[in-house]
Amino acid sequence: MNARALERFPEVARALAAASAxxxxxxxxxxxxxxxxDGVQLASRVDARAEAALQARLVPEHAERATLYGFAQGELAxxxxxxxxxxxxxVVVLSAAVARAVLERCPxxxxxxxxxxxxxxxxxxxxxxxxxxxxxxxxLADDEGARLRDLVVLELATPLIRRRxxxxxxxxxxxxxxxxxxxxxxxxxxxxxxxxxxxxxxAAGPTLARHYRELAARAHELVAVDAALxxxxxxxxxxxxxxxxxxxxxxxxxxxxxxRAGLESCxxxxxxxxxxxxxEEWPGPRRAARAALWSSGSVVHAAVDLARALGARRIxxxxxxxxxxxxxxxxxxxxxxxxxxxxAAGPWVRNGRGVRVATLANLLGYLRDLERYIARHPEVExxxxxxxxxxxxxxxxxxxxxxx
Amino acid sequence: MRSxxxxxxxxxxxxxxxxxGMEGSAGERLAALVDALLAEIARRPALGARVALLLREIVAxxxxxxxxxxxxxxxxxxxPLLD
Numbered sequence: 001m002n003a004r005a006l007e008r009f010p011e012v013a014r015a016l017a018a019a020s021a022x023x024x025x026x027x028x029x030x031x032x033x034x035x036x037x038d039g040v041q042l043a044s045r046v047d048a049r050a051e052a053a054l055q056a057r058l059v060p061e062h063a064e065r066a067t068l069y070g071f072a073q074g075e076l077a078x079x080x081x082x083x084x085x086x087x088x089x090x091v092v093v094l095s096a097a098v099a100r101a102v103l104e105r106c107p108x109x110x111x112x113x114x115x116x117x118x119x120x121x122x123x124x125x126x127x128x129x130x131x132x133x134x135x136x137x138x139x140l141a142d143d144e145g146a147r148l149r150d151l152v153v154l155e156l157a158t159p160l161i162r163r164r165x166x167x168x169x170x171x172x173x174x175x176x177x178x179x180x181x182x183x184x185x186x187x188x189x190x191x192x193x194x195x196x197x198x199x200x201x202x203a204a205g206p207t208l209a210r211h212y213r214e215l216a217a218r219a220h221e222l223v224a225v226d227a228a229l230x231x232x233x234x235x236x237x238x239x240x241x242x243x244x245x246x247x248x249x250x251x252x253x254x255x256x257x258x259x260r261a262g263l264e265s266c267x268x269x270x271x272x273x274x275x276x277x278x279x280e281e282w283p284g285p286r287r288a289a290r291a292a293l294w295s296s297g298s299v300v301h302a303a304v305d306l307a308r309a310l311g312a313r314r315i316x317x318x319x320x321x322x323x324x325x326x327x328x329x330x331x332x333x334x335x336x337x338x339x340x341x342x343x344a345a346g347p348w349v350r351n352g353r354g355v356r357v358a359t360l361a362n363l364l365g366y367l368r369d370l371e372r373y374i375a376r377h378p379e380v381e382x383x384x385x386x387x388x389x390x391x392x393x394x395x396x397x398x399x400x401x402x403x404x
Numbered sequence: 405m406r407s408x409x410x411x412x413x414x415x416x417x418x419x420x421x422x423x424x425g426m427e428g429s430a431g432e433r434l435a436a437l438v439d440a441l442l443a444e445i446a447r448r449p450a451l452g453a454r455v456a457l458l459l460r461e462i463v464a465x466x467x468x469x470x471x472x473x474x475x476x477x478x479x480x481x482x483x484p485l486l487d
Contacts (some may be wrong), residue, residue: 034472041473044423046480051423051472058424072472135425135471157428345469361427 005108009118012093016103019096022140025105035073035105037098039345042136043072052076058132061085067128069152070094070137070145073102077110080132090117092124094137094145121145125375127155143350147368147393150349154365184279187269187287187306195311197221200318202239203300204228207386208319208331212237214401215318223307225299226255228319231333233258238266243303244278245271245295252278269306271295294373298366301373314381316398321389322367323349323359352387352397359390367392411441412486419479422471434466434478441486451485458482 006013028034030045044051052075059066059080065088071077080089093099102108111118121144133152141149200218202208204227212235215222222239224232229242246252252275260283267285271293279286293309295301300320307315319331347364348356359367367390374382374394382395391397414437421430438459445452458481465474 036473039468040470041476044472044476044480046476051475054420054423055425133425135422135427138425139469139471152425153427156424156426345467 005103005111006118008111012099012118012120015093015096015120016100019100022097022101025101032075035102037101037136037140040136040139042098042102042134043075048073048075049079052079055132055134056080059130063130064088065130066090067092067131068133069127069131069148070134070141071099071102072134072136073106074108074110076132076134077116081110081113081115087115088117089113089115090119090128092119092121092145092148094121094134094141094149096120096142096144098137098140121148124148127151146350150364150368153361154368157361157365184286184288186292187289187309188292190267190287191292191309192311197310197312198314198316199223199307199310199312200316201225201300201303201307201320202228202232202318203303203320204231204330204334205319205321205323205386205389206325206328206331207321207388208232209235209333211318211385211401223303223310225303226252227299227330227334229255230258231331233262234333238262240265241267241269241303241306243269243293243299243306244274245299245302247273247275249275249277256281269293269302271302296366296369297362298370300366301370304370304373308377308380312380314383316383316385317392317395318385319389320370320384320392321386322363322370322392323351323357323388323390324363325351325357325388327358329360349390351389352384352391352399354391357388357390363390410486411437411444412483414440415478415483415486419475419483422475422478425471427471430471430474431466434462434474437478454485455482458485 022037024038026036028036028041028045032045032048034045035042055076056079062085064085066080066086067090068077069092071091077089077091080086110116138149138152198221200215200222202222202224204225208228208231215237219237220240223241223243224239226242226244226246232239256278263283265284267287268282269287269289270279271289293302294305304315347359347361349359349364351357371393383398384392384395385398387397387399414433418430418433418437421433458477462474462477465477
């Protein structure tokens with residue numbers, strides 16, 4: 001390895017020296033030869049400079065400092081360092097094995113620039129803007145880099161997410177939401193009605209099914225997402241609250257295609273996106289959440305925020321797996337249950353046992369947003385009740401029920 | 405300059421999204437490109453013969469989630485064939 005290049009960064013040098021070599025490293029010929037690590041090309045083999053110039057556009061031209069997540073073969077760092085305004089460049093290693101493979105094979109004169117600080121992901125909990133990223137390093141991130149990778153991917157997807165949310169908002173406007181809202185009492189009236197409570201949030205992940213016995217005795221403490229209703233009712237459980245934010249009538253009809261008897265005691269809390277026609281058939285009380293509940297895309301967010309707003313000081317997350325173990329997206333019996341092939345190259349997350357499990361890009365985004373929410377609410381104790389779902393930062397793992 | 409709606413322009417736009425790490429919008433752009441390309445091939449079968457191998461490589465790169473490999477093929481191999 002290029003030991004001199006790493007002299008200024010002894011901690012990084014130690015981590016890279018300890019990293020195991022990637023399974024496969026090779027060169028692709030071209031005007032700008034590119035390394036291929038485990039089937040993933042690090043940089044353009046035709047015009048690496050033009051590629052880096054494009055990637056660097058995420059950092060404003062006159063920025064004085066910037067962060068780089070992954071450095072591919074170094075070209076993006078060179079392009080940023082060529083800017084006279086730049087005074088500090090933090091470069092974060094997303095995969096120690098890839099960084100080592102690169103520094104063993106590629107020139108690294110840019111590391112000698114005193115503006116550069118090479119860093120490991122440990123201790124970096126949030127992104128430091130302005131930043132740019134190497135997509136190949138995102139793809140190859142190791143366990144230590146996984147959280148930052150997810151935050152970068154989420155941030156890069158934000159324009160797309162906003163566009164889709166905008167589309168949903170337009171659907172909502174077309175759905176005559178105001179008339180409904182005039183007839184249903186606001187959810188805010190319920191806030192603070194369960195002070196200091198211990199509440200459970202039931203999401204519709206595959207591990208929900210393990211908790212039916214316990215939940216049957218705790219139904220009065222249960223806030224369920226709409227997709228969990230059908231399997232819960234099939235297990236004879238009526239939650240105190242159901243939360244819905246789905247804008248698609250067809251989806252909702254499938255989620256709510258269940259016997260009405262027994263649901264009279266369940267309060268449906270709905271976000272403005274929910275179509276009127278589905279609400280009208282709800283046999284129990286309804287509460288409208290205009291802008292009162294937080295959600296960045298997943299109904300699990302709104303359910304957790306409802307539990308907190310009700311006054312809970314302990315929230316147990318049940319079936320909140322944010323993963324697709326064995327390719328299964330939902331608990332058995334959920335209307336939206338799907339089994340997807342698990343792709344070796346697909347997204348992954350560490351579960352509560354430290355094992356990589358398959359997931360989906362949108363679930364990773366929801367997970368990282370929930371972790372940020374948890375960090376904003378230290379007054380609430382969050383508990384993750386499943387070791388087989390994704391580990392949730394800030395939520396203590398507690399598989400067994402307190403009552404058991 | 406060709407409009408972004410041209411097939412070559414679409415290939416370059418998808419490549420740029422992949423180079424920026426915007427996997428979601430890149431995937432949408434690639435899907436729209438493939439739809440438009442298949443419609444064009446139905447009109448011009450000779451084009452299909454020229455791009456068939458490349459399309460297989462593009463699908464393979466997408467399957468192994470190789471964003472830069474995909475971008476190079478879209479921008480530097482497919483787009484020139486479509487210009």
